Amino acid sequence: xxxxxxxxxxxxxxxxxxxxxxxxxxxxxxxxxxxxxxxxxxxxxxxxxxxxxxxxxxxxxxxxxxxxxxxxxxxxxxxxxxxxxxxxxxxxxxxxxxxxxxxxxxxxxxxxxxxxxxxxxxxxxxxxxxxxxxxxxxxxxxxxxxxxxxxxxxxxxxxxxxxxxxxxxx
Ligand code: S3P
Numbered sequence: 001x002x003x004x005x006x007x008x009x010x011x012x013x014x015x016x017x018x019x020x021x022x023x024x025x026x027x028x029x030x031x032x033x034x035x036x037x038x039x040x041x042x043x044x045x046x047x048x049x050x051x052x053x054x055x056x057x058x059x060x061x062x063x064x065x066x067x068x069x070x071x072x073x074x075x076x077x078x079x080x081x082x083x084x085x086x087x088x089x090x091x092x093x094x095x096x097x098x099x100x101x102x103x104x105x106x107x108x109x110x111x112x113x114x115x116x117x118x119x120x121x122x123x124x125x126x127x128x129x130x131x132x133x134x135x136x137x138x139x140x141x142x143x144x145x146x147x148x149x150x151x152x153x154x155x156x157x158x159x160x161x162x163x164x165x166x167x168x169x170x
Contacts, residue, residue: 001070001071001094001095001096001168002066002067002069002070002071002072002073002074002090002093002094002095002096003020003026003072003073003074003095003096003098003161003165004074004076004081004090004095004096004097004098005017005073005074005075005076005098005100006076006080006081006097006098006099006100006140006143006144007078007099007100007101007102007140007150008078008102008107008129008132008133008136008140009078009107009111009114009117009119009120009129010102010107010110010111010114011078011100011101011102011107011150012100012102012150012154012157013030013075013076013078013100014030014032014075015154016075016100016150016154016157016158016161017030017073017074017075019154019155019158020073020158020161020162021073023158023162024073024162024165026071026072026073027071027072027073028072028073028074028075029066029072029073029074029075030074030075031059031062031063031066031074031075031076031077031080032075032077034062034066035055035058035059035062038058038062039058042116043055043116043117043118044116044117044118044121046058047118048118052118056079056083059077059079059080059083059086060083060085060086060089063076063080063086063089063090064089066093067089067090067092067093067095068093069093070094074095078117078136081097081139081140081143081144082136082139082143087143096145096146096168097143097144097145097146098144098145098146098147098148098161098164099140099141099143099144099146099147099148100148100150100157101140101147101148101149101150101151102149102150102151103151104129104130104133106151107129107133108125108126108129108130111125111129112125119132146164148160148161148164
């Protein structure tokens with residue numbers, strides 16, 4: 001099955017996904033990178049040129065394509081599992097979704113210098129983060145099959161996820 005990491009921007013989906021891939025030998029796919037490679041454009045430029053709605057369509061296409069593959073570790077985007085049909089497609093492909101749960105204050109600190117995420121390029125960045133977090137938290141919870149506290153050291157988070165994966169395989 002595919003393992004899909006979900007959670008807010010800055011929750012460590014890419015970092016943890018890469019480490020998990022090393023540990024398990026599974027191929028790692030970062031969905032934002034996948035979309036960027038397909039389009040030959042950065043996410044921030046896709047938002048600027050075509051708008052968020054178009055990005056969400058591209059994201060949905062990526063979910064459908066990746067759900068056909070097997071044994072991947074997938075770092076989804078922070079908005080991916082908020083769309084019900086993406087969650088359905090991941091599950092239909094046999095995917096197991098793990099929510100990387102990080103306290104909002106830690107996210108604010110991790111994201112304070114970000115220049116790549118279009119939704120955060122606003123002067124009141126922390127307000128935006130808090131609003132989005134409040135809107136999204138229960139959706140991450142609802143979409144996921146397991147939650148892992150990820151405000152901790154990356155090595156510890158990887159250990160927790162590995163043990164969940166072992167149980168799944170047992
Ligand atoms: C988004 C998160 C980003 C990227 C895009 C939109 C979101 O991914 O997909 O900027 O809506 O939360 P990361 O969570 O990998 O930063």
